[in-house]
Amino acid sequence: MENTVASESSPLRRFSQWGGRQAFVFGESLHSLGAFALIGLGVAVTKFRVSSRVVHPLIVREIHRFGVQLLPIAAFLGAALGFLIIGQTVSLLTKFGAQGLIGTVMVTVVVRELGPLVAALLVLGRVGTAIVVELGTARALGEVEALEALGIDPVHYLVVPRLIGMMVAVLALTVYLILVALAAGYLFAFLQDVPLQPADYFGQIAGALHWQDFVLLSLKTATFGFVIAVVVCFEGLARPLRLEDVPQATTRAVVRSLTACLLADALFIVIYLIW
C-alpha cells in the first residue's frame, strides 16, 4: 500500500500525468481548430456568392486593413532584412571569393524563409491581436447571438472576410517585403563597395529562383494567412467569452498562431527538400 502511494506521488508519475493532460489538451485544441477551419473554408466556398454586396466589400476592407495599411512597416522591415543579410554575408562571401553566391543567399534566406515568416509575424502582431479583441468583444457583448437572431451566419459575416483578407494580405505583403529586401540588399552591397553590377546581382537572383519557388511561396504565404486567421477567429469567436477573458484569449491566439506558423514552415521546408 505504501509503495502504491509513493509511486502515485512520484515526480515521474506526476510528470507523466501532466504530459498526458497537455497531450490531451493539445489534441483537443487541434481537433477544434481543424473543425473550425473546415467550417470556415466550407462557408467561404459555398456562400461566396451569397450576400455578395455585404461580404465582398468587407473582404476588400480587410485586405486594405491587413495589407495596404501595413505597407510602410513592411517596407521598413524588408529594408532592414536586406541590410541585415547582406551585411552579415557579404564580408564572409568576399573572404572566400564567393560574391557570386549573394543572389543565391538572398533567394534562400529572404524568398524561401524569412520573407514569408516576417510578413506573417507582422500581420499577426499588428492585426491578428486586434481581430481577437474585436471578435472577443463582439462575442462578449452578445453581438454574435444578435447576428444569428437576424439569420446572419456569423462565420460568413465575421470569419470569411478575415480569412480571405488575411490570405491575400500575407501573400501580397510577402512579395512586397521580398522586393524591398532584395533592393535594399543590393543598396547595402553597393555602399560596401562590393564589385557587383545590378545586372549581375539580379541575374544571380533570377538564376537561383525556380518555378517551384513561386508555387511554394504562394502556398506558404496563403497557408500562413489561413492559419493565423483561423486561430485568431477561433479564439475570438468559438467559445463564450466574458470581457475580462478577452486579453487571455488574445495571448493564447498569438502563441497558437506562432506555433502553427512555425509548424507549417517546418512542413514547407520538408516539401522544399523533397521537391
Place this chain on the structure above:
Amino acid sequence: MEESKDIAILIELAGAAIGTSPEGAPLVEGVDWRVARGDFWVVGGLHGAGKSALLAVAAGWLQPARGVCRVFGRVTEELDEEERIVQRRRVGVVFENGARPFHQLSVLENVTLPLCYHHDWTHEQAEPSARELLRRTGLESFAQRRAGDIARAWQQRLGLARALALEPEVLLLDNPLAGLDPRQQEWWVAFLKELSQRLTLVVTSDHLEPWHGAGRQFARLNEGHWEGIEGAVTAGLRPSPWRGE
C-alpha cells in the same frame, strides 16, 4: 416552409421543460402555450424565472429539455440549417439590456445590415426603409452615430428597429422595459400596443402592471411553473406575478 405562412398558430409549446437551473434542473416545467396570429402575449416572472430561456425556445434557438416546440407548424428540432435561417427571418427578437446592437456600426448601418444581407441590397437601396424605421422609433437624429456611443435606452429602441427591418411575422421582446425611465416605458407600451394591430407580439416583463391595456394575453412563470392568467383583460387588473411573495 412557404406553405405554413397561413397557419393560425405561430408558436406552440407542448409539455415543455425549459432552461437549466444552477442545479441542473429545468427552470420551468409543463409549459403548454400557443401563440396565435394576432396575439399580444405578456409573460411575467421574477429575475431568473426563465423568461429569456422561454423566448429562446420560442425563437427556436434552444430546444426544450422535454416536450415539443413548434414554430410555424414545424418542430424546431427537426429543422435543417437552411430552414432555421428562414425561420429566424420570420421571428424577430429584441434582446434585453440594450438589445445587443452592433457597437462598431452606425445606428443606420445596424438597421440596413439585415436588409442588405438577406436581400443582397446595397446600403443605398436599404437606406430608405431603414430611415423610415428610425423615424418611427425616434432614432432619426442618431442615424450617423456609432451604436456603441448612444445611451442604452436608445440602443434598446435600435434593437426594436433592427428586429422590424426584416418584417417578421412574430416579434419576441425580452424584458424591453428593464432599466428604462417611466417616459421611455410609456413610449414602449404605446408603440407596441399600436404595433400589435398588425403584428403578433410576445413580451416578457418583470412587472405585468405597465402592460395593462396593451397586452391581450397574460401568463407568468411562477416557481418553475407556467401559469396562464385567464380573463386578465376583462377583469381590468392583472395580478402581480409575485403576489404572495
